[in-house]
Amino acid sequence: MVSAFTTIFAGLLTSPSTIDAFIAKNARTILARPPTENSRRFVISEPQTGKDLPDYGQTSIEIDKHVLTKKSKKWIRKDLFGQSLIDQTMEEIATNLEFQETERRFKELGQAGMSREEKLNRRRALDSLGIPSFNNFLKDKDEGAGTEDHIIKRGEPELLQLNVGLYCNQACGHCHVESSPLRKEMMTEDVASKCLELLVNTPSIHTLDITGGAPEMNANFRYLVSMARALRPDLNIIDRCNLTVLQEPGQEDLLSFMVKNRLHVIASLPCYSAKNVDSQRGGGVFDRSISALLALNEVGYAQPHTGLTLDLVYNPLGAFLPPPQGSLEDKYKEVLAADFGIVFNSLFTMTNMPVKRFADFLHRRDELEDYMDLLVRNFNVGTLSSLMCLNTVSVDYNGNIFDCDFNQQLGNSIAGKTVFDISSLTELKKHDITNDNHCFGCTAGMGSS
Ligand code: SF4
Ligand code: SF4
Numbered sequence: 001m002v003s004a005f006t007t008i009f010a011g012l013l014t015s016p017s018t019i020d021a022f023i024a025k026n027a028r029t030i031l032a033r034p035p036t037e038n039s040r041r042f043v044i045s046e047p048q049t050g051k052d053l054p055d056y057g058q059t060s061i062e063i064d065k066h067v068l069t070k071k072s073k074k075w076i077r078k079d080l081f082g083q084s085l086i087d088q089t090m091e092e093i094a095t096n097l098e099f100q101e102t103e104r105r106f107k108e109l110g111q112a113g114m115s116r117e118e119k120l121n122r123r124r125a126l127d128s129l130g131i132p133s134f135n136n137f138l139k140d141k142d143e144g145a146g147t148e149d150h151i152i153k154r155g156e157p158e159l160l161q162l163n164v165g166l167y168c169n170q171a172c173g174h175c176h177v178e179s180s181p182l183r184k185e186m187m188t189e190d191v192a193s194k195c196l197e198l199l200v201n202t203p204s205i206h207t208l209d210i211t212g213g214a215p216e217m218n219a220n221f222r223y224l225v226s227m228a229r230a231l232r233p234d235l236n237i238i239d240r241c242n243l244t245v246l247q248e249p250g251q252e253d254l255l256s257f258m259v260k261n262r263l264h265v266i267a268s269l270p271c272y273s274a275k276n277v278d279s280q281r282g283g284g285v286f287d288r289s290i291s292a293l294l295a296l297n298e299v300g301y302a303q304p305h306t307g308l309t310l311d312l313v314y315n316p317l318g319a320f321l322p323p324p325q326g327s328l329e330d331k332y333k334e335v336l337a338a339d340f341g342i343v344f345n346s347l348f349t350m351t352n353m354p355v356k357r358f359a360d361f362l363h364r365r366d367e368l369e370d371y372m373d374l375l376v377r378n379f380n381v382g383t384l385s386s387l388m389c390l391n392t393v394s395v396d397y398n399g400n401i402f403d404c405d406f407n408q409q410l411g412n413s414i415a416g417k418t419v420f421d422i423s424s425l426t427e428l429k430k431h432d433i434t435n436d437n438h439c440f441g442c443t444a445g446m447g448s449s
Helices: 004-012 016-032 086-095 097-129 134-141 189-201 221-231 254-260 274-281 285-298 325-340 356-364 368-377 381-386 405-410 425-430 437-441
Strands: 042-044 068-070 159-163 207-211 236-241 264-268 310-314 347-349 392-395 400-402 413-418
Touching: 086 097, 097 356, 097 368, 097 405, 097 437, 134 437, 159 189, 159 405, 189 221, 207 221, 221 236, 254 285, 264 285, 274 285, 285 310, 285 325, 310 325, 325 347, 356 368, 368 437, 392 405, 400 405, 405 437
Parallel strands: 159 207, 159 392, 207 236, 236 264, 264 310, 310 347
Antiparallel strands: 042 068, 392 400, 400 413
């Protein structure tokens, strides 16, 4: 029988007009496929293969040494499509005291007030450790690759990152943008259109990075992507996908849309174990993420010759640094392939930034000082040449412009500018980058950019 993937891939090699039809038809078939029962099989551990099975008379009489080995069960993709995660997330929010405390403070102090409080907490932590501010620390180091006069300098804009809104079907424990189903902020069509104009006027931009919240749940996501693809066919368009969004009602066309627009999917999966993923990202998120990854593989993601890239992101569960990226990628590939038959392209490890929900988490657990100490101790001069702020312009849902996603969350805009104040992103080159003590998160270990 011809598999769904083979059919789709054959379709991809045909003309663009038939690609749409193939993808639409097959994505629907894949989504509608009913789940089947997992089977559990047992085999004799020695000998292991049929070829090596002994003939009559050769089976060992040491029958007490014959053992049955449980074969790992084959994981079958569960048909969760069309089943929303939002009610479950809301129930978890209602019983999560830490989340409620953050929400209460957010209402009381507002975004700006919380950022000020965070900044003060980081400063106090460094003071008690006797560590200077980030900029003075760089100056003392006097080994600033990528810096000039110890200052990190903005280069040519190459990456435009758009945060199209904070609405999300999940409410992860370490979310640095404090997204959840309670956040309704969304980028409007006016702001999205102006961003597209800037994209066209700035040919040095090679990557459009769309993030959120769950960006796909923004009403203008499809407009933004389709227009960007039409205006700049060569553009690398990244969709920062939380995976579970694929199963939300109303997202039935998302897989085919991703393929049609050749979206580069970068998805968070902080572990290959259900327990760890669910504890960081919410109950049931692991199973849903695995289902979504299988569905992405089925439509061609991370498969040879399709040109569809699927990368994963790991970030630590707590106040520690990620393991080495290369070895962890090997481990992810081994486990995900063996347990679920999942393939992906690359794994990126990210250091948790001491901002927003994670900063709150550290502060409440009295671990902020230790974490700042860890970041400073692991300062890696090699990260300075690949910091996000060197070549990125980050825009929030209101059109305000920032050096990076983290400065966006802290409200440190570039000279108070919005997208409506400029006609090309190159104009921003003359403005300094705002570095502060949270930047230690970007320069520790493998960094976070
Ligand atoms: S980390 Fe991502 S998936 Fe989780 S709440 Fe934040 S935006 Fe949503
Ligand atoms: S937090 Fe932003 S400004 Fe600071 S080093 Fe990282 S990317 Fe650059």
